[in-house]
Amino acid sequence: MAMALPAAGIRARSVQPSSNAPVPLSPNFGERRGGLVPELVVIHYTAMESCAAAAARLCDPRHEVSAHYLLDYDGTLLALVPETARAWHAGAGSWCGRDDINSRSIGIELANDGAEPFPEPQMRALETLLAGILARWNLPPEAVIGHSDMAPGRKTDPGARFDWRRLARTGLAVWPEPLGQTAPAESFAAFVQRFGYPAAPTETLLAAFRLRFRPWAKGSVDGLDAGLAQSLMLRFAIDQDGPVG
Numbered sequence: 001m002a003m004a005l006p007a008a009g010i011r012a013r014s015v016q017p018s019s020n021a022p023v024p025l026s027p028n029f030g031e032r033r034g035g036l037v038p039e040l041v042v043i044h045y046t047a048m049e050s051c052a053a054a055a056a057r058l059c060d061p062r063h064e065v066s067a068h069y070l071l072d073y074d075g076t077l078l079a080l081v082p083e084t085a086r087a088w089h090a091g092a093g094s095w096c097g098r099d100d101i102n103s104r105s106i107g108i109e110l111a112n113d114g115a116e117p118f119p120e121p122q123m124r125a126l127e128t129l130l131a132g133i134l135a136r137w138n139l140p141p142e143a144v145i146g147h148s149d150m151a152p153g154r155k156t157d158p159g160a161r162f163d164w165r166r167l168a169r170t171g172l173a174v175w176p177e178p179l180g181q182t183a184p185a186e187s188f189a190a191f192v193q194r195f196g197y198p199a200a201p202t203e204t205l206l207a208a209f210r211l212r213f214r215p216w217a218k219g220s221v222d223g224l225d226a227g228l229a230q231s232l233m234l235r236f237a238i239d240q241d242g243p244v245g
């Protein structure tokens with residue numbers, strides 16, 4: 001009897017009721033607050049030396065951090081927290097004037113030390129995962145953001161090496177277009193905040209924005225930054241002040 005229990009437990013754990021309801025591997029989650037459901041997807045990198053180390057940390061109750069998914073370098077997917085639950089990945093920040101991002105989002109951690117490129121198998125697996133999430137929760141491409149977008153000045157992941165443009169080509173994120181248009185530099189902060197960024201000093205917003213949309217740019221805000229921001233605002237801004245009259 002005592003011998004049979006572990007085997008039964010292992011069998012039960014390996015049988016998945018469906019791909020939408022994996023057995024949670026991390027204890028670090030709770031209920032989404034206020035009846036909120038996922039309306040954003042937040043991309044992170046782990047900034048750790050290995051995927052195994054990141055998995056251990058994201059499943060350790062002492063650290064009180066988690067994410068819904070962890071993607072290894074080779075594309076192996078670990079489902080840590082059910083999509084219906086509130087994982088603890090986002091922390092302080094906001095997007096489109098909305099806070100408690102943990103209650104509003106699904107968090108994806110990519111194994112990455114913070115400086116290295118993201119390998120092709122990992123990117124392909126991310127694309128498959130994102131397509132499923134957007135379909136399951138009926139989310140538009142602009143719902144996919146970086147941790148650095150919602151927490152400018154505090155977070156820098158997934159970093160300058162993450163290929164947002166690639167995701168945008170298949171409708172899994174957004175990219176400004178047409179490129180090369182300019183707008184008054186002094187409008188940059190207003191434009192990016194209408195797109196979704198939180199209120200912050202212009203230099204802080206510029207650092208976060210360039211990390212995602214113009215990582216090669218240097219110097220203070222210019223007309224090209226403002227042009228990119230204007231393009232995103234015109235296509236994706238939602239009214240943050242309530243219903244449109």
Ligand SMILES: [Zn+2]
Nearest residue numbers: 044045147157
């Ligand atoms: Zn992060």
